[in-house]
Amino acid sequence: MEKVAEILAEASAEAVEPRFRALATGEVMEKAPGEVVTVADREAELIIARRLQELLPVPVVGEEAVSADPALARALTSEPAVWLVDPIDGTSNFVAGRPEFAVMAALVRDGRTVASWIWQPSTGTAYAAELGAGAWRDGHRITRERAADLPEKWHGLLKSRFLDPALHHQLHTRARAFGRLEEGLRSAGMEYPLLADGGLDFILYWRTLPWDHAPGSLLVTEAGGVSARLGGTPYRPEPPGCEDGLLVAADPALWERARDILLGVGG
Template structure:
């Protein structure tokens, strides 16, 4: 079944306009809670997911694996491995940023078939910007096709981000030691829905993640690969949302990926 790409974008926009933007910089204290140690959720996350999930099933009646639903019932993740198709939903990616009043958040969705991401959506509500991708058909930003140019060959010219929060002390020390070899190694936006578009659009040349939850990385990894970049596990395997391993190195091109891997992960 062919999915109406624009219809999904419209669903995300509606959820953002209804449940997310009205609460931006207007959250009451009781509307933010801790769902697990160090992880927060807001009323906007829950309400947006409740709006998006049934609407997606109207387009294609397959299981919906939403971040908040899976937090309450981790068994939902099995659908990515056992079902022929499933939706992924991240109702507010970058929740902590959103709760702090930062615009670095996104509303995201993806469609997975047989363990592969075949379509994805990243909406930046405060920017009124939508990124969409379809396997084999390319990546687009508001109707403009995206193509990631190769990165500089010299590592001293590469700009990247490393999400170090979940790294082991040894891995974190390795990153600190290797950082001077690059032009810049920052902490990223703490929002995959921001980091991936920055990589695709040339603001970054690489991004290293440790934790790779499917609703965080299925949308952006397809956006990147369909624009000509690479999203590979440290072992060199392509990213798949049904793969529970940790570690994901994204780069502008294969040469940059190998250079960064040799310096950061050797």
């Protein structure tokens, strides 16, 4: 566990942090409409992938590699073990000079995330989780406290960027039942730890790319929370495009109540 955390921090120090607020002309490219990538993303992913395979020689499903060759993501369902890598989660923040970005990795075995790591360069904080063994912040065990019983006291995020207009309107209308609702930090690597640490009570994501959600989902569930599809199925990393919608919450009771409110169940 410690070795992977070191790999992420070292790759960040080598390829990412020196370019923060110092990207040169030509070092930022558009890889899809509204989606940017930088030389830092690509260099960090290559460093991380090489070093992870030295630890365990299994396929690496990296965000930037899959962008170039989408077929690589099939390894999540065809291979017994896979590394997942997100070299800069929150690239748009990184490009804009905002500190909300993270470097993340996860190990997936037989379709389940069994270990995960999140490095936050701006805070100097390392999060890690291991299936069945717990969640940690800088080596200290973290346990998510139960949230308040009343929805009007809950603080949540509704990640609505990829919602169609009708669903966007429905969800935001129903979400008025919650005490405080925000759009988010544009970085799952900052948002999931915030929930695990008690700064948020729930998050509703729509698009769920595996490198974005496998690390944080395991962190939250190992801290005592819940990460599940809206039908109740526990989150498992899948290739892009498989299923939309993921509700992450501080505890099982809050997950059930928040899901019912957002879906309009029970009136």
